[in-house]
Amino acid sequence: MLRDSIIAMMALFAAFSCQSKDTQLETALGSAGENRPTIEAVLKHYRTQDPVPEKFEAALFLIKNMPAHYSYMGDSIYLYYDYAQRILSNDTLTPESQRDSLLMVTKRLYSHLPERTVPDTRVISKDYLIHNIDLSYDQWKNCPWASQLTFDEYLEWLLPYKAVDLQELDYWRDTLSLCYGDGMRNPVVNDVEYNTTTGVADMIRNEVLGKINRHGLYTESGLPLLSASLLHRQTFGHIPDYALLAALSFRSMGVPVVIDETPVGARDEAATRWFVILSDRGKEVTSEWDLATQIGWSFFPYERGPKVFRQTYAIDERRLDYIKNAKYVYPFDITVKDVTDKYFLSSHVSVTIEKHNRSKLKDRYVYIASAIRSTQDHIAPSAGPEPDGWKIVDFCKLKGSKAVFRNMGREVMYIVLGYDGVALVPISDPFILKKDGTTQYVSADTVFSPYLNKWCNKPI
């Protein structure tokens, strides 16, 4: 997955080296290879057969950003999904046994699948894309609970044909609205909650919750079940699984929704991925724990974190620029948007990098990492290229001796890392970004002392 992501990003760099919007489409079409005529046919459809300007713009939006989205290559994933379907249908198995079974078969036969992916531009079909655009557009224009959306909001909150990468390009809108749309088909018509975003979202949420028998299992499991036929058959799942199910179920019925997430775990106990709906009042309203909690309650008032990112369909230009220009490329997700200030008190942090540290660097890009502790408050081993006890959450370009990181969550301990040609190494002392926005440096010798645990998050 990591290697494939880096290759994909390099390809994107090549594809998007010309930043003109006019060529962005051309490069997207170029990445489609033999599938180019299919995608061009979609644009032609909205120019000639169904000439609605907003639909055409919606198609353009999806296509231009499509090179950043991926599907499994080949048909092996369907073998896994078939197996999963048999396991999940077996009532004699407990959810734990089902999870273990899927994990075992993943490790034995399918662990390589996430490394073999293909850009959606190469595999998406015309019918699929048009169906998705038409359905979501119709919902935007005709569903009272979507009428508050601007066009830009429609693009990100309702339109996308997938919510996560490697999601199957199937008719999930149709499947999930059929599975969880009983309430929508037989609503209690009234003058207050009926036809409101909040009312419809809550109705769907309750219906999903009632039908899936949510069973949270938070340890390692097999490949995620990202096909429509399996999403509603889940007998167990992580919080992100249920957040995804909620988001797709909402979108399938025209409720505007996005998924937000943190790059690190909670400090105490909190979700790391959740859904957000856009209410009738045009305000973003969060869930707390996936489907299990009512929408709109306070969001973990005691939690702190370095960053919150919103999963987007659109490519983030800043990150794309980073891929293009960085000598060392960290596997940042490039379809995200920084929404930290919607959740946490945040600051722009300016860190002076001393000359002796700057001299080590082989790249102008530097990284800010937040401190992580294991559940036993020990140093958490790194799952990536950063040193143990740290998790990179953002980057910036060094300007002179200053590294300015924007929108960093307060009450968190950080460190700045740089690339020395071989590895990512510390180039600053650790520091705490205090609640009042000031920074307090911590000696590298004491950074892992227990008394500093309260400034650290758990790893994912």
Place this chain on the structure above:
Amino acid sequence: MKNIFGFIGASVSCVLLAVLSSCSNEQRYLRYALKVAGENRPQLERVLDHYRHEDKDPSKLAAAKYLIINMPGHFSYTDTATVDFYYNAALKIQQSGGTPEWQRDTLRSISDALNYSLSRAVESDIKLVTSDYLIDNIDKAFHEWRTRPWAQHLTFDEFRDWILPYKVIDYQLLDSWRDTLSARFSDSISSVPSDDDRRLSIYGAIDIVRNEIHTKNPPRVLWEERSGIPLRSAQTWANMTFGSCYDYVTMGTAVFRSLGLPSVVDRVPVWGRNSEGHSWFTFLSDQGKETPTINSLIVAAGMPFYPYERIPKVWRNTFTINRDIVRYRNTAKYVHQFDLCEHDVTDHYVRTSDIEVQLMSDIRIDDKYAYIAVFVNSGGPSWRVLDYGEVKHGKVCFRNMGRNVLYIALYYNGSVLAPASEPFILEKDGGVRYIHSEGGDGVRSIDIRRKYFESYNVVDMRRRILGGKIQCATRPDFSDSVTLYTIETTKIPDKIPVCARAPYRYWRYLSPNGSWGSVAEVLFMDSLGNPVKGCGIAVPEAGQDAIDRAYDGDMLSNFEVNQPDGNWVGLDLGTPGDVSFVRIVPRSDDNDICPGNQYELMFFDGLDWFSIGRKVADDNTLHYENVPINKLLWLRNYTRGNDERPFLLDHDGNIEWW
């Protein structure tokens, strides 16, 4: 290159101009405040000197200037003797042990006698506040800000707006409220260990303090009837026994501020589809988010903020004078009483629009301003002004209006506020839909069953009668029951005709399973529609209270049983008798059409409301012919009740409540 420098130069100039303008405004306002202070000027200058020379703290000096600049917008009572008398009496009443209702009524009668003299003796704080009082307040506020673990991260602006002001509300006594309230309500927070980060956050601390207020002064929210002059002193707050939502959140805010917890009072003058408004406290969370609460001090923070209410306007009670309102007051010919120290925070709660409203061509507005209002019920259709806008070229612009609400623009015609525009709906997507008064979309008949919109709960409760049965029997256990009627629709007639083949002694309404017995009223009638006499009976688990509620004529009291299935309520006639009609009234909000009540259907012609017909309901449905389509309608109940809302009728007979 020249262009770049030119651009930079212009940008720098703009910034400098803005800064200088802001500085010169501050100086101008300070000079004005000191000038209007009159004989009290030396007191205020002493405060400024104190922070310039004795306690040389630039932030405190800035705070002092802020308070003095805005002091002319705040007022206090000056009749000290009467104020002292009133508050002493109030304290005795609060400590008397009398019921909250008695206390309210007693205070009201005292304050009615005093109100005239008190209200004539008011003065701007700029002429009253002493240097000692102001310095003490500033120092204490700063102490809380700088020493409380939950407040130290606040910026100066946040501290200034959410903690600093020496009063929370006008006509608050200039007493030692910070000392009194912090002493009264800090027991719990003082006992929290210093390393408990959660409980020493704003969120945690506010909840601890709120709970302590709740425990020591159990809230009794009374808002239905008028109360006396509001109690706004440290002692009466510390001993509060009753009050409106506004009273409680004001008191709560004072308590919170006394402990360095950032809090303000927000209010909606009137909800978008209601005739009432609401007030609440909003605090600034540790995450820097404005966090509104609901339901005065009773409920902990964290619940969704009235997700289904429509919000036209939200005003925040501030210490800062709203200079736009000052300009309005100085330039308007007709001056509507907008609060001088409230700021529009509508967009903090709801997506808003700035709208340009087309004025009616046949009116002449001899003023710079017009007004935007919502429809309310005030003894009939009326409107409540929410804001003003400037009139230009046949249009008026209103800013920051909440969407999904029905509005109308008004203007002052020399004697009253009259319609200046057609009613219009500001839709969720920001579009404006006018409800045209002239021309027409035709007419149609209508069968009206309600005078007010219905919530999910009302509809759900009503559906609990589906499948219910009307039965009669010779045996008290109904083992030989005969079903005479099964309810298959919620649109049942008021008098359900039943026809038994013989007289029966026992009659009942058998609730469907899963309904918990829910029904508001049951009535068994003879052939003339008169109630049949008998003794109320029900399933044994019901209890006599529940049976009584089925027959008390109160649509808001319900027969309910603490089990979902197998419930019934009925009548033992004593001897076999005839019943010709049965009334089953489902549980509801009592806004259904009620037989015997007098109603009038009206439509709005652009200027006023005109009657389509007045009638006494003889059923639970009112029938009208020739009702205009897509015109604003209103159904009045002259017999009882306050809940009424305007509505639109479409070609298919569907009603759209606004």
